[in-house]
Amino acid sequence: MPSVDPGAALIRFEDVTKTYADGTVAVGGLELEVREHELLTLVGPSGSGKSTLLRMVNRLVEPTAGRVTLDGQDVMSQDPVLLRRGIGYVIQDVGLFPHRTVAQNIATVPGLLGWDRHRTQDRVRELLQLVGLDPAVHGPRYPHELSGGQRQRVGVARALAANPRVMLMDEPFGAVDPEGRRALQVEFRRIHDELGTTVLLVTHDIDEAILLGDRVAVFSQGGRLEQVDTPVRVLTRPATPFVEHFIGGARVVRLLSLATLTPADLEPGAAAPAATRPVVTLRVGDTLERCFAALATSPDGVVAVEGDDGEPVGALTLAGLHGALRRSASAG
Template identity: 70%
Template sequence: MTGETPSRAHIRFDGVGKEYPDGTVAVGNLDLDVAQHELLTLVGPSGSGKSTLLRMVNRLVEPTSGRILVDGEDIADLDAVQLRRGIGYVIQDVGLFPHRTVAQNIATVPGLLGWDRHRTRERVAELLTLVRLEPDVHGPRYPHELSGGQRQRVGVARALATNPSVMLMDEPFGAVDPEGRRALQTEFRRIHDDLGTTVLMVTHDIDEAVLLGDRVAVFSQGGKLEQLATPAHLLARPATSFVDGFIGEARAVKLLAVTELEAQDLDGAAGPGDPHPSVTLGATLETALGVLAAAPDGSVTVTDEAGTAVGRLTPAGLHTALRRAVTANGA
């Protein structure tokens, strides 16, 4: 990135609760720390307070108890409009202005903050490139001229326009078809790794939660935090019967997607020019399983990042890797 310096923040929920006048508890007495650079996914059924919690961070909803601190500062003491301008916000239906071009949409907050035209134009081009849209091609277009996935990419770019320290995402990929959704998930994970913005993402999809999150927070009705854990630990060792049921029966399959292939999982040696299909060390076990399933003789060559063969993976090695993941996470 050649433009704005990456920014990130620490977020602290200190005894935060939200109760509506009719007695409905949306969030109940939550204590939670979100680390700098962390991508925390919030998952749970409808009515578990995920979106309410998210909207309390930018004060679209005010808590009825507790405090929310960003880098030690109580957001209740800040001007709400200025707070929102410093927080990226992406929702499912994107909310692009239909009569403004893609470039004008992305430039919305920079314009409100008084950026000059040159700085704004450079930032728009930089962000379109970041989300893998061509500035000269897509910048002049209007939202209705884009696919759903492209509109969602523009929404992400707009949220990143002023390099916010916090980014809130509420079911950001929910309206995109499955193939496009997986591509967007991969792209956003790459963008987050590059920028390091602190992200809270709401999803109802446990697969998305464990694929994207550095940690996953599972909520039940009334905004009760049932478990907070890394994806691998969550899948290997659900803390409550609610979490176990929410994850479902395919825990081992989900664990494949969040566990990387390591050298200790390999069986035998592979020499130069080995004709077997190959997979890279550090690939997910899900990827390795796909390559292994298509291998004619049930084994694949494993290479390092330079393409040098470092060993061979067999079904026994894959099983060893999965057992390692389960054992390492306390199951």
């Protein structure tokens, strides 16, 4: 299921505040909706309340004020154990049970839900294949016999075991080396596009947030939501000085100067007549940096694109630039 067409809000934070006993405000007066099927990345510096916000969805942290609703129901009105069984949860250090095999780890929630042995075995096999691991090879192994990247893949598989509508991910790839991290990012994006699970993913890395998210929520200290928008709009139209400063030195901007525009990144047909927009035309092969600049000055987020012969070949949109950025990052 493509994640580019999210549905109605599945999770709502309604004037949510979390204040700890020492007076620290982790989240203050938050209003935020998470749409069904979307991958929403939560990004910001340490102390900006991202993990606190995430854990309020499955009641590992409870709000001081306001409401968190899941599918219209206040999570505080639900049994926390049953609530958590229906929500996938992936953390940086994975938390696999060390004395259980990979297959047994993945089967944990199905076992708690009373699935029969054959259904559970089929699901374990299916999920290992989904995350790129061989069931016959990796299923009987123990966590200490796996690489860090393989353990993270098993953590994702375990979180998906009972077909949750929602998955919460807290710095899920942070402990993996850079090369392995990029591979996991690409693999998880593929899995999300296939399954359409609603995902909240916490990261401190703006590059990861931009590359993975259908939308990006940028937070500052005290759990203040500075902006929530599509990745390209966050890059091209930062809503506050904080957002502009936070993305200012990001590696993703350097990627824009290296990657180039291809026909596959374009919408068919020509853009609207030049009289309705600034006279800016791109060509196939232009750098994404030039595309970024053109879209930033386009009032409606559409720029005409020509081929080498000067004939129009299509139009570039913000979604097209985001797709080009993902493609380039995946190939890098």
